[in-house]
Amino acid sequence: MLLLALVLLAAPEDLASRLRHLESAGSAEAPASSPDGSRIAFVTTLFGTRQAASMASEGGYPNQLTDEPGGVIALRYAPNDPKVLIALAMRGARRRLLFIDEEGAPAGEVDPAPGDQVPGGFTRDGKRFFYAVAEGSKVSLRQLPLDTRSPAEIAPPPAAAGPQPAAPKSLALAQALAGFISLGPPSPDGRAALAVTEQGLVLIDLSAARGEVIVPGDGGARFRLPRFSPDGRAVFVLTDAGRTTMGVDTITLLGRVRKTLYAPPQNLEAYAISEDGHRLAVGAEQEGETLFSVLELPSLRPQPLPVPPSGALAPAVSGESPMIWSRAGDRLLFGWRLSDDTTDIWAFRMGYGVPVRLTRSPRPGLPRESIARPKLVHAAAPDGREFSAWLWRPAEPARPRVALVASSRRMRPVFDKRIAALNFAGLAVLAVTEGTQATAQAWLRQAADLDAQKPLLLDFDRIDADRPDLAALVKGASTAL
CATH class of the missing domain: 2.120.10.30 (TolB, C-terminal domain)
Structure with a gap:
């Protein structure tokens, strides 16, 4: 918890700059x-x-x-x-x-x-x-x-x-x-x-x-x-x-x-x-x-x-x-x-x-290596229920807190400004479909490389994917944690 707070608070100017670059993509x-x-x-x-x-x-x-x-x-x-x-x-x-x-x-x-x-x-x-x-x-x-x-x-x-x-x-x-x-x-x-x-x-x-x-x-x-x-x-x-x-x-x-x-x-x-x-x-x-x-x-x-x-x-x-x-x-x-x-x-x-x-849209200040690539997780929860989800891990900390994002439609493994903003704030993002949150939370509690204490729950259906307010999203995440 303390480590995540340090990530969120150590360099607010750097985070604000990265969010600004993200908005410009x-x-x-x-x-x-x-x-x-x-x-x-x-x-x-x-x-x-x-x-x-x-x-x-x-x-x-x-x-x-x-x-x-x-x-x-x-x-x-x-x-x-x-x-x-x-x-x-x-x-x-x-x-x-x-x-x-x-x-x-x-x-x-x-x-x-x-x-x-x-x-x-x-x-x-x-x-x-x-x-x-x-x-x-x-x-x-x-x-x-x-x-x-x-x-x-x-x-x-x-x-x-x-x-x-x-x-x-x-x-x-x-x-x-x-x-x-x-x-x-x-x-x-x-x-x-x-x-x-x-x-x-x-x-x-x-x-x-x-x-x-x-x-x-x-x-x-x-x-x-x-x-x-x-x-x-x-x-x-x-x-x-x-x-x-x-x-x-x-x-x-x-x-x-x-x-x-x-x-x-x-x-x-x-x-x-x-x-x-x-x-x-x-x-x-x-x-x-x-x-x-x-x-x-x-x-x-x-x-x-x-x-x-x-x-x-x-x-x-x-x-x-x-x-x-x-x-x-x-x-x-x-x-x-x-x-x-x-x-x-x-x-x-x-x-x-x-x-x-044919086109190359701008992403100023955002080299490709700064954008986390997702990993497909196939796993079973302790109760035996199986699930699969995409996981985006930030570069740091080594054991990040988790934002569990739910959507009525299955999230695709593609660049998403909302997910990138949460990664820049030091949060790992696990994308699940509605109805599988409980299974995902049970699996998270067994994941040694993730801090599953009180995962942040987000409904992506309520956050505009085209023009999200990234600063408000990150501020809300840091406040909730």
Whole structure:
């Protein structure tokens, strides 16, 4: 106890300096590729808050594209104009779609309609953009012609058009979108779209403004990233329907036949289909890290792929993929989180033997060796219960006190400012999931190289991971001890 107090109090200026450096560490994630592949855009904290930036795909200094007080969380290039993008930004408590461009014009809202705006995607020719607007329980599906930029709601044909044939299981759009979660891109011909709702996976007929649940969400099944095949005859989706782990399924639209395309023993956290439909890229989670595979379609034959340093995919907002193919299918772009370095944009170039790090976010005053790398602990408590958790140890003291951090989601073995701040304050950090704290505490009491006396208990769900108040976190930890 005395030793930890000395660590916390011996050099407050040094600790304050390290926390300041930690606050300044940046990140880059959520990549988008221009139609011709010459540029990439992404979300970065290089300019303070999360803003959109772009640069040449071969590297260079990022060009800031937005200055949104609430920050930007996702963006996409228009398929037919390499200088026009649509960004998803936070304005107040709402998610709003904005037009931005590479020339520095002020960002303008896609649609003035109130509510949260949810991107769907562009038609293949780039002439229309589909999105949803959610206001309370009401969801409006809309399209935006890019030549006029005049939003229009997807609505049934007028009564004057006479009775319209409807699929036997189809529902009115309002019913089909009940419990709306996310919207997928339109079909290649622009006649249909996909949505994920609490009911399951929904196929939307845009001309009739009706929807059909093609895969029900029975038993709490989850659906993510629905996408049409390039020929529009099938649908890909990431789901755990009918199994315990997430895998990629296909649904043939003629006959609604569903089958598993790829579902390894590990949980898949993301996938991406190349635009020509010939390659499937997947990211599988194994003990907190992401393992990549690229498979040839339809044979599922593995393709040669370079191996990046150990890490994990940077997460994306609902409906957005953490990794994307360039339009030509020669590059796979993704945000990559390392254990002892910043989150940055990386790429696999097909036919090349090494991964390419495209951005290098700043971490001034923080050499990599100053950031603790986690160790996976597999152990059993005295009562026989087994558990596994990631442990971050500080450089000193030799027998540190422990901060036991709990989260509703399993912590990944990656650089986390909250954990680094606690390490700098002399605390070891053991990350557990909710419900396993008692088992972890029982194990800690038997750990000879850790001081398990009254471990500090922290709920990381209550501490902002993007912009944490590190000084307050460390002060609270020292006060509690």
